[in-house]
Amino acid sequence: MRKETYKSIDPNELSIADRQGFLSSAVAPRPICFASTVDKEGKVNLSPFSFFNVFSSNPPILIFSPARRGRDGTVKHTYENVLEVPEVCINIVNYSMVEQMSLASTEYEKGVNEFVKAGFTEIACDVIKPPRVAESPVSFECTVDDVIELGKQGGAGNLVLSRVQKIHINTNFLTADEKIDTTKLDLVARMGENWYTRVNNDSLFEIPKPIRTKGIGIDALPVNIKSSRVLSANNLGRLGNIEELPSKKEIEDVQNQLDVIGITRSFAGDERTIKIHELAKSVLEDGNTKQALAILLSESL
Numbered sequence: 001m002r003k004e005t006y007k008s009i010d011p012n013e014l015s016i017a018d019r020q021g022f023l024s025s026a027v028a029p030r031p032i033c034f035a036s037t038v039d040k041e042g043k044v045n046l047s048p049f050s051f052f053n054v055f056s057s058n059p060p061i062l063i064f065s066p067a068r069r070g071r072d073g074t075v076k077h078t079y080e081n082v083l084e085v086p087e088v089c090i091n092i093v094n095y096s097m098v099e100q101m102s103l104a105s106t107e108y109e110k111g112v113n114e115f116v117k118a119g120f121t122e123i124a125c126d127v128i129k130p131p132r133v134a135e136s137p138v139s140f141e142c143t144v145d146d147v148i149e150l151g152k153q154g155g156a157g158n159l160v161l162s163r164v165q166k167i168h169i170n171t172n173f174l175t176a177d178e179k180i181d182t183t184k185l186d187l188v189a190r191m192g193e194n195w196y197t198r199v200n201n202d203s204l205f206e207i208p209k210p211i212r213t214k215g216i217g218i219d220a221l222p223v224n225i226k227s228s229r230v231l232s233a234n235n236l237g238r239l240g241n242i243e244e245l246p247s248k249k250e251i252e253d254v255q256n257q258l259d260v261i262g263i264t265r266s267f268a269g270d271e272r273t274i275k276i277h278e279l280a281k282s283v284l285e286d287g288n289t290k291q292a293l294a295i296l297l298s299e300s301l
Helices: 016-026 077-084 095-104 114-118 233-240 248-255 258-266 269-285 289-298
Strands: 033-038 044-049 052-057 060-064 087-092 138-149 158-169 187-190 196-199
Touching: 033 060, 033 077, 044 077, 044 095, 044 114, 060 138, 077 087, 077 138, 077 158, 087 158, 095 114, 095 187, 233 269, 233 289, 248 258, 248 289, 258 269, 269 289
Parallel strands: none
Antiparallel strands: 033 044, 033 087, 052 060, 060 158, 087 138, 138 158, 187 196
8 A cells, every 4th residue: 555645734834825725725615605695775795605504404504704805804795794784695506607606706896786797687585685696596595693703814704604584496406396406406616726616417426325224334344355456445435334244145146146157267366356346346336235245245155
């Protein structure tokens, strides 16, 4: 195994820009909060923030952070607005609107409506004053429970605790049973520097979630499987998520499969092990975890 080397950094010794660079590049991808707010005079502001996520479903709470500018510690118009009118519409960003969203991040003068500058369509919200973005696949009307300042210096965050009061979903992004269809959303997320990523069918994958089940764990796998030269760490993680080892009959059944018989008759020793592990890896990555583990165990039965 290749020996890894690491660079260890004290964040307090970095400039604000360098610290921001390491944090935003490593903690990624980040969803984008496209926040619509109004000031006390009713003037609309629209701005994106990637320090954002959902933090509670009961109550439904979204939190985003319009951080102070690193260069001079000044605050964003969004931050000023939520203090004056504690409401925000959080719009979700997908690929079809990402360039317009980026344009809206321009630091226009206070009072300039980024809906107009970036070419977005305003729709009146039902329960809050700020409008929502018609082009967004999902929008959340929120009231602001609290704003937590993390500091007065440049780069300090301001956590806006936003309570969802109403959700609007474009029906083009719903399944037949009216759930959000992840494969259709085509969301984008923020990376470091000028980089974004696109979440489409080519980048999506599913992993069985071990919430109501209890996997046997990688430690329960035989040594020859854990030390495999073919199986990846992800492969071992999937095998460890299985609830129980295959039965003796299940292992005997795979021994009688033509592809396994072909390997056992044609190869011996390490070469046979490698071929068996390659076959199991292929079966595992097709989603047949128990069959893959049965193939791996067939060597020692």
